[in-house]
Amino acid sequence: MKKFWQLLFFKVKCRLKSEASTSYLNYGWWVVEPILHMAAFYFVFAVLMNGGTENFVVFLLCGLIPWLWFNKSVSNATASIRGGYSIMMQTRVPISLFPAEIVTQDLVKQLLVFVLLLLFLLAYGTTPNIHWLALIPLILVQLALVLAVSFLVAMLEPFLPDLRYLVQTGLMLMMFGSGIFYTYDLILPEHRGMFFLNPMANLIKNYREVLMYQHWPDWIALANIFLFSIVVLGLCVLFLQKQRTTYVRLVLET
Amino acid sequence: MQATAISVQNLGISYRKRLSLRRSEPHVVLSDVSFDLLKGETLGIIGRNGAGKSTLLRILAGILKPNRGKIAWQVQTVSLLSLNLGLDPNLSGVDNAILSALLLGFDRRQAEQSLPEIIEFSELGKAAYEPVRTYSSGMNARLGFSIAIYLQPDVLLIDEILGVGDVEFQKKSSQALQKKIYSDQTVVLVSHNATQVESLCDRVVWIEDGKAMAVGVTGEVLEQYEKCILGKR
DSSP states (O other): OHHHHHHHHHHHHHHHHHHHTTTSSSTTHHHHHHHHHHHHHIIIIIISSSSSSSSSSHHHHHHHHHHHHHHHHHHOOOOOOOOHHHHHHTOOOOOOHHHHHHHHHHHHHHHHHHHHHHEEEEETTOOOOOGGGGGHHHHHHHHHHHHHHHHHHHHHHTTTTTHHHHHHHHHHHHHHTSSSSSGGGGGGGGGGHHTTTTTHHHHHHHHHHHHSSOOOOOOOHHHHHHHHHHHHHHHHHHHHHHHHHHHHHHHOOO | OEEEEEEEEEEEEEEEEESSSSSSSEEEEEEEEEEETTTEEEEEEEEOSSSSSHHHHHTTTTTSSEEEEEEEEEOOOOEOOOOTTTOOOOHHHHHHHHHHOOOOOTTTHHHHHHHHHHHHHHHHHGGGGSGGSSSSSSHHHHHHHHHHHHEEEEEEEEOOSSSSSSHHHHHHHHHHHHHHHHOEEEEEEHHHHHHHHHOOOOOSEETTEEEEEEEEEEEHHHHHHHHHHHHHH
């Protein structure tokens, strides 16, 4: 167990280092890239359109930033086991390493993006308040969800290589169903139950409650998402552990 | 009588070759291989290209599971050493060395302890802190070999690792390997080079057409192997 964590953290450190070394700005991109993203949205929605609703840029970013995290990690993790081919053929590493390193790598960069989001909120005139503390459990719950979904798709992909296309389509559908560009008030009341079954819609609503409206999040919903994610994640890890040689074969044969 | 480290009985492995969506045919790599690896010995595996030698090493390392037959390990750690395990061209030699050690199942402390020896043996000097992409192929091979030789598993599986780098390093590396072999290290060595096998191995397994044609003392098996190869020419 200890060895796995040491391996995971060193591998992630190496990946980040390696990735940074291939550009001139190096680690600077961790900050510049999200700032460019935010600037683009600011320009379109606050300058060009002059804000349909008040605070629309803030509203949008509070939904978009958590969504982009989920989207990025799940797409990156989909073919991660296949990507570990050369390592898998040479040593007996736990298969879980491959999705885990992708999610951890994205997490490191994402934490910085959340800091930038808070800075943006401050610059926009929001006063920091006690409710911002709820951001910590919110991020933890989302991490559990990201891990669970990433492991699930990564686990299935070697059996069904065509899953890659489905994942992309699925993510697109989920994006429209997560209320990033609109508030849940627009959903007909009788369909809201279904809307919030989408864990990302639920999380995004809670991010806004915390960051924009100075409310505490819906703790029960968060607990449900967390528990559900941990169970799925645990089952995936167990399966990957039991079926290690099956995966080596699958990756070798396709 | 020496104790057995790994015993292999009637081992067979085949892969599924996908022909179309629903059709596939089996591709038999090994069909019937049996032998015992004894503790402390150096066992050579010879055979032509594509005979299934590397696949056999992967089974011994526990990476692949055979379709048929039995394999029993009486040891804790078995490591398959190869020259470029996870070498990332953008990282320094030092980072790559630690990463390889961790991937092979050693912990961080063990990896860092053997680091000075690895760097010294590889003769990379300051270059060890430069990215591997700036290395020549000889430097690359030297790094790979040094990583492999300084980690100490119970059983060492070596796949065509010799003959790397310039002449001088070749000499140094076979000496290092010899030293390792004469110490109580259990080694399985895959090689094309009959001279090398003759000088390093106690016993040899000869694999042909997926079967173990002969298992025994190095001189005898090599003689049969060479006769067969010459006969077919």
